[in-house]
Amino acid sequence: MTGSNDKAVAFEGVGKSYGDFRAVEDLTFAVPKGAIYGFLGPNGAGKTTSLRMMLGMIRPTTGMIEVLGSDSAMGVRERVGYLPEERGLYRRMTPVETIVYLARLKGMDGAAARKRALELLERFGLAAFGNTKIEALSKGMAQKVQILGTIAHGPDLVILDEPFSGLDPVNQQVLEELIADLRAEGRTVLFSTHVMQHAERLCDRLVLIARGRLAFEGTLEAARSLMPRVIRLKTRAPRAALGDLPGVASVALEDEAHGRYEIKLADGAEGEALLRACFERGIALESFDMSEPALHDIFVSLVGDGAREADARTGGKAA
Amino acid sequence: MSALGRIFQVARREYKHHARSKGFWLTMVAVPVVAVLAGLIPQWVQENKPARAFLVVDQSGGAIEAAIDQAVANDTEKRALSALKDYAADNLPAESVPMLSPLAPARGEITAADLAAFRAWGGVEQARKILPGLAREGAPPFVPPGPRFVRVPAPAGVDLTGDPAAIGAALSPYLRSEKKVQDAAPAYLSGAIIVPPGYDLLKPAAAIQYWSVNINEYDLMTLVEKALTVTAQQAMYREQGMSQEAVDAVAARRVALQGFSPDKAAEGGEVSTKDRLLNIVPLGLALMLWMSIFTVANLLLLGVIEERSNKLIEVLLSSVSAEEFMAGKLLGIAGIGLTILFAWIVVGLLILINGSGPTVQLAYDAIALILSGPYIPAFAFYFVVGYLTIASVFLGLGSVCNSQQEAQSLLTPLVFLLMLPFFLIMPMMEDPNGPIATTVGWIPLYTPFVMMVRLSTNPSWVEVAMSGALTLAFSVLVVWAMARLFRNAVLRTGQPPRLVEVWRMITRREA
Ligand SMILES: Nc1ncnc2c1ncn2[C@@H]1O[C@H](COP(=O)(O)OP(=O)(O)OP(=O)(O)O)[C@@H](O)[C@H]1O
Ligand SMILES: [Mg+2]
Numbered sequence: 001m002t003g004s005n006d007k008a009v010a011f012e013g014v015g016k017s018y019g020d021f022r023a024v025e026d027l028t029f030a031v032p033k034g035a036i037y038g039f040l041g042p043n044g045a046g047k048t049t050s051l052r053m054m055l056g057m058i059r060p061t062t063g064m065i066e067v068l069g070s071d072s073a074m075g076v077r078e079r080v081g082y083l084p085e086e087r088g089l090y091r092r093m094t095p096v097e098t099i100v101y102l103a104r105l106k107g108m109d110g111a112a113a114r115k116r117a118l119e120l121l122e123r124f125g126l127a128a129f130g131n132t133k134i135e136a137l138s139k140g141m142a143q144k145v146q147i148l149g150t151i152a153h154g155p156d157l158v159i160l161d162e163p164f165s166g167l168d169p170v171n172q173q174v175l176e177e178l179i180a181d182l183r184a185e186g187r188t189v190l191f192s193t194h195v196m197q198h199a200e201r202l203c204d205r206l207v208l209i210a211r212g213r214l215a216f217e218g219t220l221e222a223a224r225s226l227m228p229r230v231i232r233l234k235t236r237a238p239r240a241a242l243g244d245l246p247g248v249a250s251v252a253l254e255d256e257a258h259g260r261y262e263i264k265l266a267d268g269a270e271g272e273a274l275l276r277a278c279f280e281r282g283i284a285l286e287s288f289d290m291s292e293p294a295l296h297d298i299f300v301s302l303v304g305d306g307a308r309e310a311d312a313r314t315g316g317k318a319a
Numbered sequence: 320m321s322a323l324g325r326i327f328q329v330a331r332r333e334y335k336h337h338a339r340s341k342g343f344w345l346t347m348v349a350v351p352v353v354a355v356l357a358g359l360i361p362q363w364v365q366e367n368k369p370a371r372a373f374l375v376v377d378q379s380g381g382a383i384e385a386a387i388d389q390a391v392a393n394d395t396e397k398r399a400l401s402a403l404k405d406y407a408a409d410n411l412p413a414e415s416v417p418m419l420s421p422l423a424p425a426r427g428e429i430t431a432a433d434l435a436a437f438r439a440w441g442g443v444e445q446a447r448k449i450l451p452g453l454a455r456e457g458a459p460p461f462v463p464p465g466p467r468f469v470r471v472p473a474p475a476g477v478d479l480t481g482d483p484a485a486i487g488a489a490l491s492p493y494l495r496s497e498k499k500v501q502d503a504a505p506a507y508l509s510g511a512i513i514v515p516p517g518y519d520l521l522k523p524a525a526a527i528q529y530w531s532v533n534i535n536e537y538d539l540m541t542l543v544e545k546a547l548t549v550t551a552q553q554a555m556y557r558e559q560g561m562s563q564e565a566v567d568a569v570a571a572r573r574v575a576l577q578g579f580s581p582d583k584a585a586e587g588g589e590v591s592t593k594d595r596l597l598n599i600v601p602l603g604l605a606l607m608l609w610m611s612i613f614t615v616a617n618l619l620l621l622g623v624i625e626e627r628s629n630k631l632i633e634v635l636l637s638s639v640s641a642e643e644f645m646a647g648k649l650l651g652i653a654g655i656g657l658t659i660l661f662a663w664i665v666v667g668l669l670i671l672i673n674g675s676g677p678t679v680q681l682a683y684d685a686i687a688l689i690l691s692g693p694y695i696p697a698f699a700f701y702f703v704v705g706y707l708t709i710a711s712v713f714l715g716l717g718s719v720c721n722s723q724q725e726a727q728s729l730l731t732p733l734v735f736l737l738m739l740p741f742f743l744i745m746p747m748m749e750d751p752n753g754p755i756a757t758t759v760g761w762i763p764l765y766t767p768f769v770m771m772v773r774l775s776t777n778p779s780w781v782e783v784a785m786s787g788a789l790t791l792a793f794s795v796l797v798v799w800a801m802a803r804l805f806r807n808a809v810l811r812t813g814q815p816p817r818l819v820e821v822w823r824m825i826t827r828r829e830a
Contacts, residue, residue, distance in 0.1 A: 052810075055637050057633070057637065077638060080637070082637035084633035086630035087630060088626075088629035088631040089634075091629065092339075093336075101328070102634065105325060105638035106638055146634070149634070
């Protein structure tokens with residue numbers, strides 16, 4: 001692989017088979033350094049499998065993986081932080097002990113790890129619980145401790161598998177801020193999620209996989225441009241007049257009584273041009289709504305059918 | 320950080336985690352305490368049994384009753400003499416012991432002649448008088464044990480003139496402890512001896528009857544039987560025309576065998592109690608070896624199952640390799656095992672230092688024996704090899720199980736396999752260089768245990784070295800196989816794999 005200086009992670013033709021079943025197939029993408037990168041896909045798509053391969057915990061059947069310029073994450077593990085999808089900590093250890101232990105495994109020395117642990121717990125509102133056994137904490141609190149343990153050693157690359165699940169809305173917000181802060185410090189963050197809003201708010205780039213295959217890779221903008229732009233408007237003008245407008249691919253009547261229409265734009269057509277054309281032709285508009293397509297819709301349109309099938313196949317086996 | 324550094328971190332956490340658990344402290348302190356108590360309690364119970372009341376209904380004239388009284392008195396005196404022996408060993412300086420030594424032989428049972436000598440010397444009264452002057456400073460006073468049996472007079476109002484069955488019936492409420500036989504202790508009757516009319520020791524017709532509700536209590540019965548047998552034999556000698564002196568000489572006669580062994584040829588071949596330790600001490604060491612390995616190997620199994628079911632393993636494996644993790648756990652738990660062993664030794668020594676008496680002396684002899692032979696290096700080697708083999712198998716087992724219940728079903732056959740040498744202890748002790756012991760000694764899994772037991776019987780050094788090399792190689796192989804299984808299995812979820820799958824996980828080339 002070449003030009004890896006600006007890449008934190010690069011996958012090239014990566015595949016993983018379990019027996020005859022291909023969990024991941026021919027996956028190629030690169031995570032730029034300093035970016036927040038989203039890993040999206042329906043249940044059983046192969047996200048966790050890909051992340052585990054990224055970390056060198058399972059070996060790919062085919063292809064090559066490069067992490068922070070090394071061909072194995074194990075070689076650079078001290079610069080990587082990982083939050084697995086299934087969380088767990090030693091129940092009889094305290095948050096301070098846990099964070100110190102995880103940081104020391106990553107090569108930090110004891111005193112520094114301790115100082116950092118106390119700092120992080122303070123900053124994330126867990127100072128009062130620093131010396132309480134994990135078993136006495138709530139699930140969400142334990143999860144926060146684990147997230148802190150993931151970043152305590154100051155990793156250049158942070159890999160989070162569904163970090164938002166299990167957190168309340170306030171703590172989801174806190175985590176979003178934490179991820180943004182990590183980027184501001186120049187670190188690369190890669191996370192998987194089902195919740196599109198998080199990806200939408202945070203990600204510079206994202207990859208979407210479905211049934212083990214790459215469905216999309218690129219910026220949010222590029223993802224949006226894949227979707228036909230939809231405009232909702234209200235007018236007394238006849239439907240035919242709308243269909244004649246430039247750049248209109250289709251017109252659907254939503255509500256005849258009030259004259260509500262949904263217009264799909266042709267590829268490359270702009271909403272502003274349509275608005276101008278309406279004025280020029282004297283079509284009186286009562287409302288005009290051209291909000292951007294939500295990532296949710298993109299997700300559903302790209303993987304929707306596949307996701308249902310995959311779910312049926314795994315029969316709920318994937319967590 | 321280096322691999323060694325990570326292994327150390329894992330080991331350290333493992334050690335701290337278990338060192339903080341209650342089970343650890345319990346194992347460390349409770350085991351030696353229980354062991355000591357198990358040794359002391361039966362003796363204590365025996366010594367502190369309260370005296371039991373019995374009565375004698377002698378319808379034959381009174382000679383038997385007198386003989387029984389004598390037997391009970393002798394019994395009490397014998398106990399006093401043997402307590403005096405123990406007291407002297409514990410509390411008299413070595414140079415003053417000879418002053419008392421004619422009173423009792425070093426070994427063997429106390430005879431009538433010994434008792435007679437003791438009585439002639441002055442008995443318990445004399446001991447009470449002279450001991451305070453002889454005993455070490457601060458020694459407790461000599462307290463002779465009380466009688467085991469007290470003959471009580473027949474309770475008033477009980478008709479003792481009928482046949483034995485009628486007397487037994489009349490005594491029934493007393494024998495059942497429904498009525499007190501006297502006000503002072505012992506207040507309840509534990510047995511009654513009924514001698515039928517016309518009973519003659521020389522020509523016994525009907526049997527002497529022993530009545531008691533406790534049919535398992537043989538002490539009094541045995542005592543009376545033995546005493547009356549001797550009385551009867553002596554009466555028969557006299558009837559045959561022997562003089563009383565001759566009869567007494569016969570009674571005092573004692574024959575002892577002395578054990579010899581060719582291994583002790585240099586010292587004249589004589590075998591002492593110390594030498595018998597040669598068989599017992601290595602067996603004790605082997606048991607200690609196996610038990611300590613078991614105790615901690617189980618911790619490994621439970622630990623891995625916890626890490627798997629808590630989903631901890633994935634976080635850890637993003638920081639350390641499966642092999643480093645395994646090595647760290649093995650090391651940390653070995654530390655726990657060694658700490659426990661060390662604590663046992665310290666507690667044992669503390670008990671020894673504060674104790675005294677023949678048992679303690681024996682323990683000192685055992686220590687001297689251990690220090691004089693190849694036992695310590697052998698123990699260290701066999702511990703390392705046995706621990707690595709067994710502990711890594713337990714780790715491997717943990718890596719394929721999701722819960723303790725799942726592990727339990729797999730553990731049972733495994734534990735049986737590991738306990739097998741226990742069933743061979745008897746044949747091995749009887750013939751330490753025989754075919755069974757030799758064969759099993761070559762099975763790598765059992766070499767540490769078996770060779771530890773056999774070490775005192777001078778097996779050929781070729782055998783020791785070769786079987787040692789074999790078991791070491793086996794242990795390396797097992798650790799290697801378990802490391803592969805661990806790496807491939809530990810992140811799996813779902814049902815535990817079948818045996819073929821386990822085999823595949825160990826042997827296949829790539830994970
Ligand atoms: N060890 C394994 N053996 C066999 N199949 C596996 C194994 N691990 C994962 N799979 C399969 O691979 C597929 C991808 O699983 P993966 O856990 O990567 O999905 P995911 O994208 O993380 O899903 P989710 O969003 O539900 O977490 C699933 O169909 C799963 O059943
Ligand atoms: Mg997943």
